[in-house]
Amino acid sequence: xxxxxxETDRRMTRAVALFAVLWLGALAxxxxxxxxxxAVVLAQATRAYDDLEFDNAAGLLRRALAFQGADALxxxxxxxxxxxxxxxxxxxxxxxxxxxxxxxxxxxxPRYRPDELVFPPEVLTFxxxxxxxxxxxxxxxxxxxxxxxxxxxxxxxxxxxTFHDVAATLATGDGRVVRTLYTGPIADSLDLHWNGxxxxxxxxxxxxxxxxxxxxxxxxxxVVRILRLPLQVTQGRVDTLPHPAPPxxxxxxxxxxxxxxxxxxxxxxxxxxxxxxxxxxxxANGEDASGARxxxxxxxxxxxxxxxxxxHPGRAISVNVAHNRTLRDAWRREDAExxxxxxxxxRGMLGIRSGAPVLLTPEAP
Amino acid sequence: MTRALVFALALCGAxxxxxxxxxxxxxxxAQEIAQSRVGTTRxxxxxxxxxxxxxxxxxxxxxxxxxxxxxxxxxxAGRDVAEGEALLGYKARPWxxxxxxxxxxxxxxPGQSDRRWLLWSGRVTARGSLFPGRVESFVELWQxxxxxxNRPAESASGGGAxxxxxxxxxxxxxxxxxxxxxxxxxxxxxxxxxxVEAITLTIGYVPxx
Numbered sequence: 001x002x003x004x005x006x007e008t009d010r011r012m013t014r015a016v017a018l019f020a021v022l023w024l025g026a027l028a029x030x031x032x033x034x035x036x037x038x039a040v041v042l043a044q045a046t047r048a049y050d051d052l053e054f055d056n057a058a059g060l061l062r063r064a065l066a067f068q069g070a071d072a073l074x075x076x077x078x079x080x081x082x083x084x085x086x087x088x089x090x091x092x093x094x095x096x097x098x099x100x101x102x103x104x105x106x107x108x109x110p111r112y113r114p115d116e117l118v119f120p121p122e123v124l125t126f127x128x129x130x131x132x133x134x135x136x137x138x139x140x141x142x143x144x145x146x147x148x149x150x151x152x153x154x155x156x157x158x159x160x161x162t163f164h165d166v167a168a169t170l171a172t173g174d175g176r177v178v179r180t181l182y183t184g185p186i187a188d189s190l191d192l193h194w195n196g197x198x199x200x201x202x203x204x205x206x207x208x209x210x211x212x213x214x215x216x217x218x219x220x221x222x223v224v225r226i227l228r229l230p231l232q233v234t235q236g237r238v239d240t241l242p243h244p245a246p247p248x249x250x251x252x253x254x255x256x257x258x259x260x261x262x263x264x265x266x267x268x269x270x271x272x273x274x275x276x277x278x279x280x281x282x283x284a285n286g287e288d289a290s291g292a293r294x295x296x297x298x299x300x301x302x303x304x305x306x307x308x309x310x311x312h313p314g315r316a317i318s319v320n321v322a323h324n325r326t327l328r329d330a331w332r333r334e335d336a337e338x339x340x341x342x343x344x345x346x347r348g349m350l351g352i353r354s355g356a357p358v359l360l361t362p363e364a365p
Numbered sequence: 366m367t368r369a370l371v372f373a374l375a376l377c378g379a380x381x382x383x384x385x386x387x388x389x390x391x392x393x394x395a396q397e398i399a400q401s402r403v404g405t406t407r408x409x410x411x412x413x414x415x416x417x418x419x420x421x422x423x424x425x426x427x428x429x430x431x432x433x434x435x436x437x438x439x440x441x442a443g444r445d446v447a448e449g450e451a452l453l454g455y456k457a458r459p460w461x462x463x464x465x466x467x468x469x470x471x472x473x474x475p476g477q478s479d480r481r482w483l484l485w486s487g488r489v490t491a492r493g494s495l496f497p498g499r500v501e502s503f504v505e506l507w508q509x510x511x512x513x514x515n516r517p518a519e520s521a522s523g524g525g526a527x528x529x530x531x532x533x534x535x536x537x538x539x540x541x542x543x544x545x546x547x548x549x550x551x552x553x554x555x556x557x558x559x560x561v562e563a564i565t566l567t568i569g570y571v572p573x574x
Contacts, residue, residue, distance in 0.1 A: 268493020272502035272528045276545045279526040284549040284560045290398050292564055296545040300502050300530045307495035 038067040042081050049084055054092045061085040079105060083114050087123040095126075102130035107225075107359055110136050110161030135164035135216040136225040137186060141354040146236070149196030149204040149350050156192040156212060156229065156354075163187050165217040170194055170231075173209045181212065196350045204350050207234045226360040236349035240342040244334045247327040253320035262311035269304015273297040389540070391418045391569030398562045399437050399446065399472075412437035414446060414563070427454035427462060445473040452488065464488035464507070468525075470550075470561070482550045482559065484512030484523050492531075499535065503544075504528040514552045523550035529565075542567040 045060035064073060064081050073081055082105040089098035105112055105127075114127055141156040158166070168181040178198050182190070192212070198205045210233050216225035276297030280289030393416040401408045416433025432449040452466035464487070471481040488507035495501060505527040512521040529544025542565070549560040 264493075265495050268502040269495050269530075271493070272504050272530070275504045275526070275528045279528065279545070279547055280562070283524055283526050283547050284558075287400060287402075287549070287558075287560045289547065290562050290564075292396070293545040293547075293562070296529055296543055296564055299543060300528070303495050303500055303530055304502070307500065310496070 038064050038071055038073045039077060041067075042073060042077055045081070046084060049088055054088045058085060058088045058092065061088065075109070079109050079112050082108070083112070083119070083127070086127060087114075087119050090123055090126055098126065099130055102127050103134050106131050106134045106161045107136050107361070110138055111159045132162045134161055134225075135218060136161045136359060137166060137190075137214050137216055137227050138359065139192075139212070139214060139227055139229050139357050141212075141229055141231075142352075144351075144353045146349045146351045147196050148344075149348070151344070153193040153195045154352050156194070158186060158190045158192060158214060158227075160186040160188060160190070160216075165221070166190070166214050167217065168192050168212065168214045171211050171213055172205075173211070178205050178210065204235060204348070205233060209233075223362055226362060227357055228360065229357045230355035232351075232353040232355070234351035234353075236351060240345055241338045243338050244331060247324075247331055251327060252324050253317070255317055255321045255324060257312045257315045257317060259313045262308045262313035265307035265311055266304045269300050269302075269307060273301030273304065276300065386421060386423045387571075388419070388421045389569050389571045391420075391540075391542070391567045392416070393418060393431075393433060393565050393567040395433060395435075395546070395563040395565040397435065397437055397446070400558075400560045400562075402558045402560075404556060408439070408442070410437040410439045410442065410444065412443075412446075414448070416448075418567070418569075422454075422456075425456040427456065427464075428452065429454065429464070429466075442474075447471045447473070450486075452486075454488075454490075460492045462490045462492075464490065468507070468509070468548075470548075470559075478516055481515045482512065482521055482523070483515075484509035484521060484550065486510060486524075495530075499533055501531050502529070503531060509550070512550070514550065514557075517552075519552040521550050521552045523548065525549065538571040538573050540569040540571065542569065 041060055041064040045057050045064055048054075048057035048060055061081050061084055065078065065085070067073060072078070082101055086098045086101040086105065089095075089101055110131075114124055116124060119127075137158045137160045139156050139158050141154065145154065147154055158168075160166075163185060165184065166186050167183045169177045170179045170181055171177050179194065180199075181192050181194055192214075194212070196204045210231045212227075212229040212231060214227040214229075215223045216227070218224045274297075276293050280287060280293070393414075395414045395416065396411070397414045398409065398411040412435055414433045414435030414437075416431060418429065418431040420427060420429045422428075429450070429452045432447075434445065434447040436443060436445050438444070448468075448470040450466060450468040452464040454462045454464040456462050466486065467483060468486050469481060469483045471479050473479050486507045486509050488505055490503055490505040492501050492503045506524075507526070508524040509522050512523060513519065514521045525546065525548030527544050527546040529542055531540060531542045533540045544565045544567070546563045546565060547560065549558060551558050
């Protein structure tokens, strides 16, 4: 055994760990450096804003917002930059520009609320007015989910910039409305539910591309904003369960006393009785046979008849009837359960993938 | 042929050896009606005949002995009668037994020599159960293969049948039989015939082993 082996292993482990750290760091550095560039500009802009150098701040803010792709500001920083820019423009006495920037901020993030410790009251009031006059919603839906139509539902959470009325529908790619999801007011947020059925309420729509469209309405019921959330709907394959076979005849017991044993009991008596009646003509044809034989023949025949009825032919066998009823009831229950599960399965699973929501403004900005 | 016979006897012997004996005894009372016809002459007598029987069986094989005697009379004449049979049987099926053996009947008239009928017969007995183990019916047919009448000495033929009901008591080794029997012996191409009818009541006993 090599006594130096443990020390060698420890060194090797440290080397691998160090390499991994360096490798991960190398991957992270470019992204961090890029994001850092726009963040640095944003930091410079906020310092300029704090120093009341509004022109410089406006330039820096626009520059920070101009970064694209990997260099772009993170969404939270972008919202903060827009808010600073709106405040800067307002304080530069450029209300139109401030309104446009504020509206841009509201449309990109209707839930955004400015920090009351950072911005002066007139800026806060101005932004609140713009937000109230810019009805818009954004929506969040699961990126990839599956529901059982009728039993489950796709949930889309809507966030509103302000209290207003919305009309939400599910439409096909060519705009045909498949189902109206909601019509009414929205305050802060609202959960839209789609149970997977079309307008008939009984079956899911065929697989394909659909869009959840949320129209934001102003007080004149005009559409001022349209949120479109693309959906890819895929119907799952339907597998039905086979119905159980009814109880085999071999498992069922006779419910009535069979006729066979009764006849087999009757036959010996009847045949012997008939034999006694006809024997003299067979054995001693032409002789005057005694009529006393009919006493014996009648006795044998009556015994056969008694034996016949003692078998109770055709009478219900209650034990067997109960046994068969138990089997049949179990089969019926199982069959009904399969039918129920098949009905449920016939609805199938509905796969739903949602895309990135798009917010459109039909009116002129 | 000899080998086949030896083989068959060996099989029979083996069958008998494997099984155990079953024996029963019975006492019979029969109301008999005997009709004799010789040419155009007819005679009809009737009376009570008492008898006994024993049946032993082992496996498929059986033996039966019956004997009875009594007196049959009419308004003008009377005669004693004694009859018996000794049969060996084979149960071809549980419900079917084949018998062979002699059957004899003797009429004794005072002042005359006895008139005895002797017939070697082959018989078939079929049984059917009405109440299993308790009540069964049976029909037995027999035909004389060869026979003789001693007075006048002639070869005889004949046949007969018996049918009735056998009742076994539950948990008792006693049985009873109610039967109707008819037999006819013929000689001289049927010019002389004796027909015997009987309604029999038999009480039997099966010894408990």
